Amino acid sequence: MNIGEIARRSGVSRSTVSYALSGKRPVSEETRQRIQAVIDELGYRPNATAKALKEGRTRTIALVIPPASRRLTDVQLGFVASVVDAAGRADLDVLLSPSGGEHDRSFERVIGGRRVDGVVLMEIRLEDDRVTRLRQTGLPFVTIGRTRHPEDMTWVDIDSDFLISRCVHHLADLGHRRIALVNRSAELVATGYGPSYRAQAGFTRAIAERGVEGVETCCADDAQSGVSCVERLLEEDPALTAIATINEAALPGLYRGIEQAGLAVPRDFSIAGVAARHLAENMHPPLTAADVPADELGARAVELLIERIADPATPHRDLLLAPPISLRGTTAPARPRDSRSPDRLRRGGGAA
Incomplete structure (x- = not known):
């Protein structure tokens, strides 16, 4: 119960309730008694924090x-x-x-x-x-x-460092040996953006711990950039089988780029990341991710x-x-693929 509810039930403004409680400004006796009756009925007691926020503040x-x-x-x-x-x-x-x-x-x-x-x-x-x-x-x-x-x-x-590290370990446990980190935009990373920096650190450490191959790339915060990012990654390394990411905004594009390359998630390609829970759950397929609280x-x-x-x-x-990493529909055991180019993958229908 808060001051707003007391004001509503008393038929007065929140400031009037505040004045009645603090005594900072005069309130008519009739109004004060009406407010007090509501307080008594509801059993309202200002908590310690409210008491500590002394009058004179802007609130x-x-x-x-x-x-x-x-x-x-x-x-x-x-x-x-x-x-x-x-x-x-x-x-x-x-x-x-x-x-x-x-x-x-x-x-x-x-x-x-x-x-x-x-x-x-x-x-x-x-x-x-x-x-x-x-x-x-x-x-x-x-x-x-x-x-x-x-x-x-x-x-x-x-803990972006630990969470991206856990994504890499999860992908490595599934047999993935060529994993990419899709970070936020190059401009944001250049400013020393904390989550991006720590994601890089966690990725680098986990790649070394598991003895797998890793590549790091930046991606602007939009879907089209996600498509371009996947195209670039697969062009440079057609045998890549998984992505770990902290770039929520690029996720729809990452999905689309993988599909346009003739690959299916998670049959041919896995994705894990750090994202808002409702976003992860509403992707198709739902994203395996550490759900940010x-x-x-x-x-x-x-x-x-x-x-x-x-x-x-x-x-x-x-x-x-x-x-913890919530296991959903975007990670699966790695399937060997040949090193055909993305263009040949599109023409040939996907995995070998």
């Missing part, structure tokens, strides 16, 4: 998202939805603020003008100027993702931010999640 947090020109992936949309939902449950509003390029001024207005009580920052780079800037302002913040040295910050993240990460980020707003001296905390 608004900022969620810093990628620029509007970049289409958000399913995982990123999951983070946005979960942060907004968790903030609403805590009776907080959320200000969405893009950052990057021409949006840097917007970021500065948000953090410099004290328009918010704290910030949740997404899409973290290994060396992130925004993190440095937030530290300088003293504004409480939590990141979804982490920098190269995250010891003096509060963050939540998924966006709901849990977003909610936890808000919870940790509220703690820091209430007490900036709270020790830094972190949460690193490594969900």
Whole structure:
């Protein structure tokens, strides 16, 4: 039960309920008694976090998202939805603020003008100027993702290194000996984007551990780039039999590119990756993947931010999640293929 529900049942605004509880502004006795009656009926008790968020705050947090020109992936949309939902449950509003390029001024207005009580920052780079800037302002913040040295910050993240490593081990267990990592775009990787960097590290380590051949490639975040990526990979290595990926947006194109090469998933070619659960489940066939728990990460980020707003001296905390690989319909034992070119594969009908 929250202030919004009390306000609805009392027939007053949320701010009136807040004033009645805090005493910051006068409320008529009749209104106060009506609000109190609803509180008594519902057994409402402000939790410790709500008490700690003292009056005088904006009761608004900022969620810093990628620029509007970049289409958000399913995982990123999951983070946005979960942060907004968790903030609403805590009776907080959320200000969405893009950052990057021409949006840097917007970021500065948000953090410099004290328009918010704290910030949740997404899409973290290994060396992130925004993190440095937030530290300088003293504004409480939590990141979804982490920098190269995250010891003096509060963050939540998924273990991209470990998860891509597990994808490679799963594919190797199935007999695949030529595996590609399809990463995010070259531009994003060049900025030091944390998940891409860690996926590369996990892939390289797992390839070495299993003694298999691996190739790494970047792919822009769209379906057509996924098609082109598969065409390029198979042209350079027609005997390739599997892909591990963290590029959600390219997945439909990866599927289509494999099909256009005359190969069937998973009979001739396997794919495993890291993706939002509902996306993985709704691919055809459903994607074998580590399902990113966006709901849990977003909610936890808000919870940790509220703690820091209430007490900036709270020790830094972190949460690193490594969900299991959900086995679905895109991985199967490797089938030997000859080294025919993709053009010959299309004409000849697929696997040898």
